[in-house]
Amino acid sequence: MSDLAIRVEELSKRYTIRLPGSQHxxxxxxxxxxxxxxxxxxxxxxxxxxxxGHSKFDQFWALKDVSFEIKxxxxxxxxxxxxxxxxxxxxxxxRITIPTKGRVEIHGRVGSLLEVGTGFHPDLTGRENIYxxxxxxxxxxxxxxxxxxxxxxxxxxxxFVDVPVKRYSSGMYVRLAFAIAAHLEPxxxxxxxxxxxxxxxxxxxCLSKMQDVGQQGRTVLFVSHSMPAITRLCEQxxxxxxxxxxxxxxxxxxxxxxxxxxxxxxxxxxxxxxxKAPGGEVVRLRAVRVRSEEGRIADTIDIRQQxxxxxxxxxxxxxxxxxxxxxxxxxxxxxxxxxxxxxPTWRGRPRPVGRYVSRVQVPGNLLSEGTMFVGAGLQxxxxxxxxxxxxxxxxxxxxxxxGGGDSARGDFAGKMGGxxxxxxxxxxxxxxHFEVSLERQSLx
Amino acid sequence: MKAPSHVIQPDTSLxxxxxxxxxxxxxxLYFLVWRDIKVRYKQTVLGVGWAIIQPLMMMAIxxxxxxxxxxxxxxxLPYPIFAFxxxxxxxxxxxxxxxxxxxxxxxxxxxxxxxxxxxLLPISGVLTPLVDFIPAFxxxxxxxxxxxxxxxxxVFALPIxxxxxxxxxxxxxxxxxxxxxxxxDVKHTIPFLVxxxxxxxxxxxxxxxxxxxxxxxxxxxxxxxxxxxxxxxLLNKESPDFAVxxxxxxxxxxxxxxxxxFFNRMEQTFADVI
Numbered sequence: 001m002s003d004l005a006i007r008v009e010e011l012s013k014r015y016t017i018r019l020p021g022s023q024h025x026x027x028x029x030x031x032x033x034x035x036x037x038x039x040x041x042x043x044x045x046x047x048x049x050x051x052x053g054h055s056k057f058d059q060f061w062a063l064k065d066v067s068f069e070i071k072x073x074x075x076x077x078x079x080x081x082x083x084x085x086x087x088x089x090x091x092x093x094x095r096i097t098i099p100t101k102g103r104v105e106i107h108g109r110v111g112s113l114l115e116v117g118t119g120f121h122p123d124l125t126g127r128e129n130i131y132x133x134x135x136x137x138x139x140x141x142x143x144x145x146x147x148x149x150x151x152x153x154x155x156x157x158x159x160f161v162d163v164p165v166k167r168y169s170s171g172m173y174v175r176l177a178f179a180i181a182a183h184l185e186p187x188x189x190x191x192x193x194x195x196x197x198x199x200x201x202x203x204x205x206c207l208s209k210m211q212d213v214g215q216q217g218r219t220v221l222f223v224s225h226s227m228p229a230i231t232r233l234c235e236q237x238x239x240x241x242x243x244x245x246x247x248x249x250x251x252x253x254x255x256x257x258x259x260x261x262x263x264x265x266x267x268x269x270x271x272x273x274x275x276k277a278p279g280g281e282v283v284r285l286r287a288v289r290v291r292s293e294e295g296r297i298a299d300t301i302d303i304r305q306q307x308x309x310x311x312x313x314x315x316x317x318x319x320x321x322x323x324x325x326x327x328x329x330x331x332x333x334x335x336x337x338x339x340x341x342x343x344p345t346w347r348g349r350p351r352p353v354g355r356y357v358s359r360v361q362v363p364g365n366l367l368s369e370g371t372m373f374v375g376a377g378l379q380x381x382x383x384x385x386x387x388x389x390x391x392x393x394x395x396x397x398x399x400x401x402x403g404g405g406d407s408a409r410g411d412f413a414g415k416m417g418g419x420x421x422x423x424x425x426x427x428x429x430x431x432x433h434f435e436v437s438l439e440r441q442s443l444x
Numbered sequence: 445m446k447a448p449s450h451v452i453q454p455d456t457s458l459x460x461x462x463x464x465x466x467x468x469x470x471x472x473l474y475f476l477v478w479r480d481i482k483v484r485y486k487q488t489v490l491g492v493g494w495a496i497i498q499p500l501m502m503m504a505i506x507x508x509x510x511x512x513x514x515x516x517x518x519x520x521l522p523y524p525i526f527a528f529x530x531x532x533x534x535x536x537x538x539x540x541x542x543x544x545x546x547x548x549x550x551x552x553x554x555x556x557x558x559x560x561x562x563x564l565l566p567i568s569g570v571l572t573p574l575v576d577f578i579p580a581f582x583x584x585x586x587x588x589x590x591x592x593x594x595x596x597x598x599v600f601a602l603p604i605x606x607x608x609x610x611x612x613x614x615x616x617x618x619x620x621x622x623x624x625x626x627x628x629d630v631k632h633t634i635p636f637l638v639x640x641x642x643x644x645x646x647x648x649x650x651x652x653x654x655x656x657x658x659x660x661x662x663x664x665x666x667x668x669x670x671x672x673x674x675x676x677x678l679l680n681k682e683s684p685d686f687a688v689x690x691x692x693x694x695x696x697x698x699x700x701x702x703x704x705x706f707f708n709r710m711e712q713t714f715a716d717v718i
Contacts, residue, residue, distance in 0.1 A: 106451070136472060
């Protein structure tokens with residue numbers, strides 16, 4: 001099992017980006033730009049050409065001298081903030097783009113899932129798309145035929161196999177896409193944040209399928225923003241920042257290094273483009289925020305103080321009864337609790353179109369120290385349809401200033417375990433039965 | 445340590461045609477073509493009827509405009525059949541060229557998310573319209589019977605000219621599809637290019653109208669050889685100028701090798717630029 005699966009040596013990728021206002025998307029622009037550069041050069045032979053010729057292009061290294069090795073059978077997570085090169089790395093490893101420098105050795109058949117449902121055609125039926133998408137993901141048609149029934153039952157679309165997928169509900173569509181992906185069995189599996197869609201129950205099903213994949217001795221490379229998923233699925237993790245490897249090691253260590261470095265947590269997620277926001281035709285999520293007792297956006301909350309989690313969303317179609325809810329997970333991936341909207345103002349009442357903010361108060365002296373990951377979901381009731389359900393959208397640190405003595409810690413100074421740390425009522429009194437029990441002891 | 449099954453590094457080779465990879469991905473090619481055929485006439489009333497209506501309409505227009513009004517000669521053949529025998533490869537060619545040239549950009553999604561030899565895209569672009577060729581060919585046979593003509597043995601040479609048309613469309617689309625990734629202008633010039641090319645090929649007029657001293661220059665257009673070859677193979681017209689066909693084939697080979705080189709250069713940045 002100590003054979004190498006992937007060796008990455010000093011891998012670098014440079015992108016040339018165009019500064020705003022200098023788009024070269026048409027041939028005419030390129031030609032006129034060449035023209036004007038020639039013209040400028042002719043008229044201004046001194047150094048000033050660079051002012052126009054080069055400043056419009058900026059080069060940046062998405063990856064810089066990245067080296068690491070992954071052994072066969074290892075399940076490795078890649079973490080880091082947005083834009084530090086995680087996707088570029090996966091794209092190079094999946095051979096979608098080539099590196100500028102460096103070298104990668106791959107031992108084994110690679111399957112990559114940078115997205116689910118790539119190449120789905122809306123006019124084709126579920127059956128046809130299973131074959132098409134399977135082929136796109138690199139499965140042989142014999143293999144697809146063999147797994148066909150499993151895929152259909154996994155996706156729970158039995159009755160709709162011969163219906164064009166454009167008639168599917170968004171949930172069915174995503175389930176089918178996942179089901180095909182989940183049945184991919186390469187020797188090396190490369191997975192990007194694909195588990196961040198679909199409803200919660202189905203996500204669980206996919207995660208456990210992925211876990212099976214890992215246990216069958218296959219090598220898995222997994223990019224995720226979900227620290228619980230990383231620690232649960234991966235033994236090893238790689239932390240990237242600014243295109244370089246910052247830390248590699250057991251995933252628990254790397255995740256905690258990431259979280260304590262302040263790179264990981266984010267108290268706000270906002271979607272500026274409603275088209276890309278989570279949700280569908282009825283509701284779109286616009287923001288999720290963590291606020292402190294004073295109402296400021298905060299990623300650190302004192303253990304004794306209350307916090308507010310809020311979601312802002314647009315209702316696009318009137319007449320639906322909606323139920324927003326939040327899910328709280330700790331950094332070991334343990335589901336601490338869920339909270340469902342109980343406010344009678346809109347509970348069970350059809351809502352008109354508009355923007356809403358739903359906010360839940362998390363009391364002080366409830367959570368344990370550490371990082372809390374908050375997921376948000378929203379469903380309609382009668383019938384129950386998930387509009388969106390996303391884990392780990394925001395996170396906050398529950399933090400305790402030592403020595404106050406007014407928290408559940410009491411006078412203890414060491415590390416306290418547990419998911420919650422409520423202030424509970426204690427009573428300690430002198431017992432009347434002291435002498436009785438002593439007598440009993442002496443009899444023995 | 446055994447040798448890696450794959451090495452990823454910057455590619456500096458000038459010409460690199462990975463035939464084993466293409467072979468490995470043959471099933472994907474099959475499914476891409478299969479998908480395009482399936483989807484092609486979905487939600488149309490006439491369905492595959494469009495495959496024969498288009499060349500038939502063109503034939504009718506050409507017969508009226510060029511045959512009747514302009515009185516362009518047709519080498520002694522009835523003008524409708526003269527035109528249709530040329531429109532058969534031409535309709536295929538223009539469809540193949542157009543599809544293949546926009547194939548890479550049309551599959552932006554795949555290019556950004558999945559690895560496969562990018563050459564599959566233009567290849568599937570030129571293979572898909574072959575399906576339309578069969579019903580249109582049937583129409584030509586019916587027309588020949590109508591005019592009391594029987595195909596000669598030369599009909600067996602037809603696949604050679606189909607292949608030549610396919611390779612012409614493919615080699616030109618290698619250039620255009622790669623350019624289109626960076627410059628979307630290409631997409632807008634294709635209809636114009638196809639139109640121009642139609643009049644530069646002996647579709648509405650016979651090659652005998654072209655003065656002898658211009659023939660060699662004229663036959664640099666590979667479609668001249670294709671159209672002439674079709675008329676010869678199907679209508680038993682006097683044997684074609686094989687010099688024309690040979691020059692056409694030579695030009696196609698040059699375009700093909702150049703196109704493969706160019707595509708190979710450009711394909712490395714497809715995912716970044718597209």
